[in-house]
Every structure is written in C-alpha cells, then in structure tokens.
Amino acid sequence: MKKTQNVLIKGTKDGLTLHLDDQCSYEKLKKELNEKLTENQRVNEEHPLITVSVKIGNRFLTDAQQEEIKTIIRQKKNLVVGSIDSNVMAKSDAEQMMRENEIVSVARIIRSGQVLEVPGDLLLIGDVNPGGKVVAGGNVFIMGALRGIAHAGANGNSNAVISASLMMPTQLRINDAISRSPDFTGDEEKREMECAYIDHTDQIIIDRLQALMHLRPNLTRLEGGF
Amino acid sequence: MGEAIVITSGKGGVGKTTTSANIGTALALQGKKVCLVDTDIGLRNLDVVMGLENRIIYDLVDVVEGRCKIHQALVKDKRFDDLLYLLPAAQTSDKSAVNPEQMKVLMDSLKQEYDYIIIDCPAGIEQGYKNAVAGADRAIVVTTPEVSAVRDADRIIGLLEKEENVAPPKLVINRIRSHMMKSGDMLDVDEITTHLSIELIGIVADDDEVIRASNHGEPIALNPNSRASIAYRNIARRILGESVPLQPLEEVDKGVFSKLKKFFGVK
Numbered sequence: 001m002k003k004t005q006n007v008l009i010k011g012t013k014d015g016l017t018l019h020l021d022d023q024c025s026y027e028k029l030k031k032e033l034n035e036k037l038t039e040n041q042r043v044n045e046e047h048p049l050i051t052v053s054v055k056i057g058n059r060f061l062t063d064a065q066q067e068e069i070k071t072i073i074r075q076k077k078n079l080v081v082g083s084i085d086s087n088v089m090a091k092s093d094a095e096q097m098m099r100e101n102e103i104v105s106v107a108r109i110i111r112s113g114q115v116l117e118v119p120g121d122l123l124l125i126g127d128v129n130p131g132g133k134v135v136a137g138g139n140v141f142i143m144g145a146l147r148g149i150a151h152a153g154a155n156g157n158s159n160a161v162i163s164a165s166l167m168m169p170t171q172l173r174i175n176d177a178i179s180r181s182p183d184f185t186g187d188e189e190k191r192e193m194e195c196a197y198i199d200h201t202d203q204i205i206i207d208r209l210q211a212l213m214h215l216r217p218n219l220t221r222l223e224g225g226f
Numbered sequence: 227m228g229e230a231i232v233i234t235s236g237k238g239g240v241g242k243t244t245t246s247a248n249i250g251t252a253l254a255l256q257g258k259k260v261c262l263v264d265t266d267i268g269l270r271n272l273d274v275v276m277g278l279e280n281r282i283i284y285d286l287v288d289v290v291e292g293r294c295k296i297h298q299a300l301v302k303d304k305r306f307d308d309l310l311y312l313l314p315a316a317q318t319s320d321k322s323a324v325n326p327e328q329m330k331v332l333m334d335s336l337k338q339e340y341d342y343i344i345i346d347c348p349a350g351i352e353q354g355y356k357n358a359v360a361g362a363d364r365a366i367v368v369t370t371p372e373v374s375a376v377r378d379a380d381r382i383i384g385l386l387e388k389e390e391n392v393a394p395p396k397l398v399i400n401r402i403r404s405h406m407m408k409s410g411d412m413l414d415v416d417e418i419t420t421h422l423s424i425e426l427i428g429i430v431a432d433d434d435e436v437i438r439a440s441n442h443g444e445p446i447a448l449n450p451n452s453r454a455s456i457a458y459r460n461i462a463r464r465i466l467g468e469s470v471p472l473q474p475l476e477e478v479d480k481g482v483f484s485k486l487k488k489f490f491g492v493k
Contacts, residue, residue, distance in 0.1 A: 109423055111384030112377055129380045129421065147421075 007036045015051050015082070018073070022057035026065065030072065037076040051082040060088045100137050100155075110134055110148060117154075130170055136160070139219070149173065158202075161216055163195035163209055172196050172204050179204040228259075230333045230343040231465070232362035232392070236378030238349030240370045241400040244440055245430075245458075246346035247275045249366070251447040252462030254303075254310040258341040261300065263313045263333075265358040266348040267323055270315035277443020278303065278312050287316035290328045296335060305448065311340070321353040326360035333361025342465070351385060359386070365395040366427060371402060371412040380422055396427035398461060403432045428461035430454050 006021035006029055020029055052073065061069065061084070070081045089097075096119070105123040110116050112131030116124070121138035128134055132148035139160050140152045146164035151173035153160030158175045168191055171180045177198055193209040197216065212219060233246040243266075250262045264272035267287065273279045284299035296313075303310035313336075316323065336343050345362055348354035359365070365386050369379035379397070386395045399418055406412035419426050433454040439446040447458045 111387075112381035114384050127421075127423070130377055131381065132384075 006032045009036065015053065016079070018052050018054045020054060020056045020059065020069075022059035026059075030068070033069070033072055037073065037079070049078050049080055052079055053082050054084045056084060056086045058087050060086065060090070103138075103141075109144075112148075119155075128169075139163075152196075158198050159216060159218070161195050161197045161212060161219070163193075163212065165193060167191040167194035167196070167206065172206075174198050174204055177202055177204050228337040228340045228342055229364060230337060230345060230362045231364045231366060232345040232347050232358050233366050233368060234347035234355065234358065234382055234386075235349065235368040235375070236351060236382035237369075237375045240368050240375050241430075242349070242368050243272050243275055243346050244436060244446075245366070245368050245398060245400060246272060246344050247440070247445045248447040248455075248458035249462055249465070250310060250342075250344040251445040252459045253342050253344070253465065254306045255447065255459065256462055256466060257309070258466070259309055259339070261311045261313060261336055261340040261343045263336070263343055263345045264315040265324075265329070265345055265354060267315045267354065268317065268320040269348065270317050272346045273301070273312060273314045274443065275440045276303065276312055276445060278314075279443070282314045285314045285316040286332075287319050287323045289313070290324050290332060296332070321348065321357065324357050326356050329357045329360040331361075351381065355382075355385075359389055359392060362389075362392050364393045365389075366398055367395045367422075367424070368398045368400050369418065369422075370400050371407065371414070371418060373413065376413060376418055376421060383422060383424060395424055397422060397424050398427055399429045401432040402429055427464050428457055430457040430461075 004021070006024045008019040010017045010019060020033070024032075054069065054073070066084055069084070073079050073081050099119040101120055103121040103123050104118040105125060106116060106118075107125040109126045110124070110128045110132035112129055115133045115135065116122070117135040119137045122134055122136040122140045124134060124140070124142045124144065127144035128142060128146050128148040128150065130147045133151070134140055134142070134149070135151040135154050137155045138153065138157065140150045140162040142150070142162075142164040144164075145166035146162075146169045148169065149171045150162045150164070150169055152162045153175040154173075156175055158177075160174055162172055162174065169181060171178060174196065175198065179196075194206055195209045195212050196204050196206050197212070199205045231249075233242050233249065235242050246262060250260045254260045262272060262276070263286070264270050265286070266272070273282060278301045281301045284294040286299070288294045289296050289299045300311040300313055302308070303312065333343060333345075345358050347358035367379050367382055367386070369375045383395055386392055397419065399415055402415070403412060407414045415426070415429055431453050433446070433452060435449065435452045436446045436454045439449060439452075446452050446455045447462075449455050
C-alpha cells in the first residue's frame, strides 16, 4: 500500500498554503498535520509570524473543527491561519447567504408601532408611516413614502443604501450611522425620488436617486450587455 | 344576525364616545335596532352623553359575571320606540374585570337581537381595547386633524389589521375646523386619508352644539338643524348603504360645506 501525503505545504508568492487532503479521516489528518508541522518547525524558527492559508478541498469542517485546526497550526510558534478555504458549505449557511442576497418584496403599509425586518434587500410597495420601522440586512427600496425609520445594512454593511419615492424620514440608519430629519423642514419641500448612502466621512448623505448608479455600481445585477 | 361595530381611536379625547352615541342614535333614526355598549369600564360616560345615567341598575360586568340577565342590564332609550338600548360599563371595577372571550360571547348573544351593536372603546391599546375589539365585525377609527391623533390612529389601524374577524377599518375625521384647514394650520382631509390609507366614512365639523347637546344628555344627531348632526346621519347612512355605494367626501361636502358656504355667503 502506497502511503500518500495528506498534508502538503506549498509556498506561493502570497505566502504559505497548506493543502489538506479531503479523503482521509479527520483524526488521521490532525495527526499528520501535527507531525508535518513539528518536523518543519526548525526550518522556520528564525522567521517572524507567517500567515498561512488553509485549503481543505471538499471537506466540510464544523466551527469547532476549524478552531481545532487553527489551534494546531498556531501552536507551531510562527504560523498563523489567515483563512480556511473549503469548496463545500453547510446548507444552513448557504440558505442564509441566499436570503442575504435576495430582494424581498412586501406590499403593505408599515404603520406606527410596526417593524418589518428582512435579512437581504427590501422592496416595500407601500409607505412607512411615522413610528413605523423597516430594517434590512441589505438595501431598502421604498416605492411609497418613507415617513418613519429605515435602517439599511443592519448587519454591518456600510455600502447599503436607502431609497424612497417620497423621502421624509424621522430617522435614517445605515449600518451604525444615524441621521435624523431637520427640526425645521422647509415649507412643503417635496423630497421625491431620493436616496441615502454613507459617504467616505461616515456621514449619511441624501441625494437624487440617479446619483446611485455612479456611487454604487454594484446595485446593477443585470448580467451582460444591452 | 346583527353586526358589531367598534368605535376606536387610540388617543383619548378625540370623540369616540360622542361618535358612538351619535352613530347609534342616527342608526336608530333610520329604524334599525341598535345596542350601544360602553366598554370603558371604570371611566364610563356613554350613559351621560345619552342622558341615561340615572336609569342604570346593572352593568356590563354584572352581565359577564352572571349576576343578571342581559336584558336586565340594558337601558332603554325612551326617545325611541324600542329601537335604542344601552349596555353601560361598570364604574366600580376596572378593565381587567372582563376578558376578550367573555366579550365575544356577549356580543354574539346581542347580535341575535339587534341589527347593530355599537361598541364604545376606551382610549389606549391595552386590555380595554382588546376587550372592545374581541367581538367586533367592523371597526371605525375616529381621529381629529391633529398630528398626535393621526399618529395614534395609524397605530390602532395597524393593530386592527391584525384582527382576523374585523373588516378593514373605516375612518371618521372629527372636529374639523374648516377655516384652519383652509389656512393650512390643520392637516386637511386628503392629507389624513392618504397618510392613513383607509376608506373615509365621514367627516364631522367642530360644532359648539355637540358639546351643548352632550351636556344635556341629548345626542346631537337628534337635532336635525345642526351641521354635526347631518354629518353623523350621513355616516349612519353609509354604514347601512354598503350595498349602495356612496361617495363619502363629496356627499359630506354637499351636506356640510355647501351649507357653510351658503351661510357665509360664498357662492
């Protein structure tokens, strides 16, 4: 029986890469990884901290197992894990990822005291009344009047935007930036077709809707040309 | 089988009780058998507005707790021949004396005998509100042209929309001062209806007569010469006329505003 190597260390121009075989058992892999790193330890002794990326192919590692691998590698003094790359992911993670990337359309009026939360982008066909609140992990698009609170990028996405046909919010929140409406509004100034985004100074800026196509080109998801 | 209509607003002091009394009276004037139910336990005053305070023997809590039969607690309005009754609230207990299930049972038995049951809801969104809404089939939200009242109406509409047994609520805008609306110092009718986006079933002008009448224990709807009275009668007609479509705003315009205009000699 030919003994194949389950752990391969490769040096690339980006640093060290550890290729961990995805066919052997996890226990065997752990053992071999330990041995391999121990025998190589002397070679790397004089170097400063080296980041390694770990590629695990088609193996699925739970969070606990990933932590274990990281600990094993970290124990070898000057190695630290930069990333663990796998070709597979848990179904729940995939579903979560899908939800965070889809646009949820909702046709109703968010009235005072009501909160609407979606993991991804929100397309609201209706109004948000004062005292009502919409929260989205991604962008917020409101086809009606925004008079309440809108929170986009609630899970830490500063690139998220809020747009509304009638922009008269009590408060706007993007990621952790908050802006409120001025205490004295100009007389019946129509705030139609506007968008809000975070600029480079972490301030929420309100602009014409059309400004978005330059500021956030990623909003276009249409593939291919016209 | 009758229908139970809850009159609610969220905010206090916008005219729920006055509206209840007058819609009830106006429906009775149309020949319908009406029962007014005051669910504001502990702070009852529908009986005062109706001028029936001194005839109360038993109340809603007595009925629910089985101390008396329903018909013993009902107070008959002598001004109508067997058409208008009032089920008063208890003054000595509080809202927790009744629960929504009990109200539902009570409403179901009242619906057997009456064409319309008008439920006067207490202010707030707690127990009292839940009791009042429990047995209702339809809802009328009362608001005034003030930002705070509209805000609370919006909240109440949101809660009513969650009730499966209640039809989409209708809106009454009360205490309208047309000169303030015209000058833009008050929210106007269109603004309120677009904001709340529910169907408008009537608008009632602010009228000194309403206060005078209710202090005398006589609902304004009985007085055919008052602007507010006509408004309430129109609302009652619209409640009845569901099969006959009406145009609420225009009709009220004809009723109230053209009269006003005539009065001030405009056009």
